[in-house]
Amino acid sequence: MMLRYGVKKLWIDGKWCEATKYSQLIAPYSKERIASIAVAGEADIAAAIAAADRARQTMKRMAAHERAAILERVAVQLKEREVEAAQLIAYEAAKPLKLALAEIERTVQTYKFAAEEAKRIYGETIPLDAQRGAEGKVAYTMQEPLGVIAAITPFNFPFNLVAHKVGPAIAAGNTVVLKPASQTPLSAYFIAEIFHQAGLPSGALNVITAPGAVAGDVLTRDERVAMITFTGSEQIGKQLQQQAGMKKVVLELGSNAALIVDNNVNIAAIAERVVTGAFAYQGQVCIAVQRIYVHESSYEQLVNTLVERSKQLKLGHPLELETNMSALISEREDERVQQWLEEAKAKGAKVVLGGTVIDGIFAPTIVVDAHPDLQICREELFAPVVVITAVSSMDEAFVQVNDSRYGLQAGIYTNDMTTALRAAQQLEVGGVIINDIPTFRVDHMPYGGVKSSGIGREGVKYAMQAMMQLKLVVMNSMPAAIPPI
Template identity: 35%
Template sequence: MLVLDEVTSLTGYIAGTPLQSDVLLEVKSPYDGRLVGTVTLGNRKDTEAAIAAGLKGGPLLTRYDRFAVLDKARQLLEERKEEFAQLIMSESGLCLRETRYEVGRARDVLHFAAIEALKDDGQVFSCDISPQGKARKIFTLREPLSLAVAITPFNHPLNQVAHKIAPAIATGTPVILKPSEKTPLTAIRLVELLYEAGLPHHMLSVLLGPTAEVAEVLVQDPRVELVSFTGSVAVGKHIAKQAGYKKVILELGGNDPLIILEDADMDLAVTLAAEGSYRNSGQRCTAVKRILVQESIHDEFVKRFVEKTKEYICGDPADAATRVGTVIDEPAAVYLEDVVKKAVAQGAKVLYGGRRKGASLEPTVIVDVPRDAQMVVQESFGPLAPIMKVKDLEDAIALANGTAYGLSSGIVTRDMEKAIYAVKHLRMGTVNINEVPGYRIENSPFGGVKDSGLGIKEGVIEAMKCFTYVKTFSMPW
């Protein structure tokens, strides 16, 4: 049974003031369907009030003030890490192994954002460097935006929210958060924690409600200077059309390949393929979605990979032995089950797993997957491990680049020349050598190209640049 038995009753906040409404969103466990919590929903009037509160502003925070809030939030999150891990598990169906790991990642985001808040990345340009120059110096500084909007997905209910809110706080930019309706409880708890850490209330609001009255209003309002969205390609492109004349950060889907060459360390390759495919129930934009194995080692890899997959027990997310919880809901699991069936109809073979019960889907090993199968052309967001043969590195790169996505990738090889060749020729935002496609630290640049995003990077340092604008001024010198 899940650990949390009480129903968590939460509300949205307009600059720290709880919403007043009788309209509630019910949040249920994907694992057993029980009611996990409720959230008070807002409407268009509340959205307008949140925008007005953010624009009205309040006392400006010094760099140290911003550092202190973020560092205090980090300390509070550390003290309550198990509470947050249990809450994420209850509303998302992810197992405790994953939710505890996610809390640690979010703690890093707050830590790195606090550090960056203390830094000044201003530049100085001497003007007497050309015949037309003058005895002056030009200085740059970064100033916060008037108001930003952050729209976050379900798959990382804490870390994705932290990745948007923390950089905004570090720069002094007020932000309105619209979390996923599927996993809103963790997001709201983080907002409350930031208030407790001393964040001035005008700096942060959080709202959920009908799309036409909340999300669309936030995206379209010309007073909002930035919209940062992480989620599906379809919704991201819709936001890009609706946002108008403002900054837009889009972190969208991925169809990330792991390329395994014949000279690879086989133990490492098997481990990376399993961890990349099954962690977070496969619900990561950077999860391994396609395993591209050089044909000379294909059969040996498959044999060992099936045995490795057996270690990833699917079951009750609260059970310490469980390594794969549910996907986000039953319709998502049904979709994954369907794309496997379609691949099998095209000639693919399921070697292990594939059984579904409600929102639970076993880790699934599939071989002989056609290159035009839906499950490898589109993003399959779950614990699927389709294995595809490739002739050589050139064939692998052509296959890897042959979808609409370009987020992350990995290559397993002992050959440095081939590794460098892959870095140069894979059209992805990230290429990791002898590591899963999703490897990163929380302050390193992250983002994709093509349908994976606009090429604008996230990660704490890059996000802080997006939440500010550069002002130059000059003085006689």
């Protein structure tokens, strides 16, 4: 049988490398085998690290304008192949094509931001003579790349979340070992080829596909790796942090993002945006709208409006431009979400829309009367399910939002400026989005969470800050007198 995307080997040191084992990649929607993917062993991962380590000095010495030019060429080439790249996402991740095209557009922009930031790596001068005894000395700081960056990425934005790690790393002069999600390796190999064609030195970007436990163990244990940057589950992120020792770690982990709707809001005007936040890409977005807390005076209208609007979503093949929602990343996820919903219904929650799988696609689902201790409220759903709860005041809404171990982003719709400012102050999250959904993100803003939602920030400039180290240089402008002969 001819595979749509053929056989993919490992990308190490600027060339394709055979593996001793291969696995079959299955399309989540059609269930067809679309590729045979190399499975890296410990020796393969070590070879990728060695290649990145050898390329480290080359990247460190490369001028900023050269790094910027490479990233610009990557952006141009990806734009030229945007349809091909979007179709690849639709096959390997069941992302509806129009959302996949939007992801490629964002990815192009992310690499452009990285190219710009490569030319804005600044230090500062230090007035040492502010302290007695330091007269005649001049000091300045400079930023240097860390070295080898291990980047571990998830399936839900296989191009753009790779760009958020690889782009800043290259811009800062680092080298990278990239471990993409098992379900979305094709996009990682695709971008590796583009980087190679754009002139990136061999070894500066290596892509290995391997079981997460194997890759995580090798990458955290190897002393040549200077930093781990990971986007994924809370459980794996905490495990990586424990194993990383003295390495730098940036973690973007789970969330159960909340939206607050005040009593003075035009429900009809916000409904489509809220539906998008809840159900875009089947809810498989870290900051998808999962919990909604709406003032009791607007509760019934919001529920009814969202139900009617959600019924209009088209479920179908991800390659069809009209499709709004397609299959979850695996059938196991269908089963998990179904179990959580059954648990919720057994404890009094009501499913007012959806709750079933239709032709292999989990339908958009709206739940009401859910107790806050249920898994659908407390855990990260990562599915097209939203829970709506009535509150008597905005103070109650703030308490409910904060009653979570997660804190990535939250949104609030309100026409009251005081309420908006109070939300900004009181919500325990990494980002407060006022008069929009928590799902809002642009690629140069600082993005990250508090509590169990992670450590550190992404957004190109902010990721680069974590991927560099500060060096101090002190010069004595008044050398000591030369002793007589």
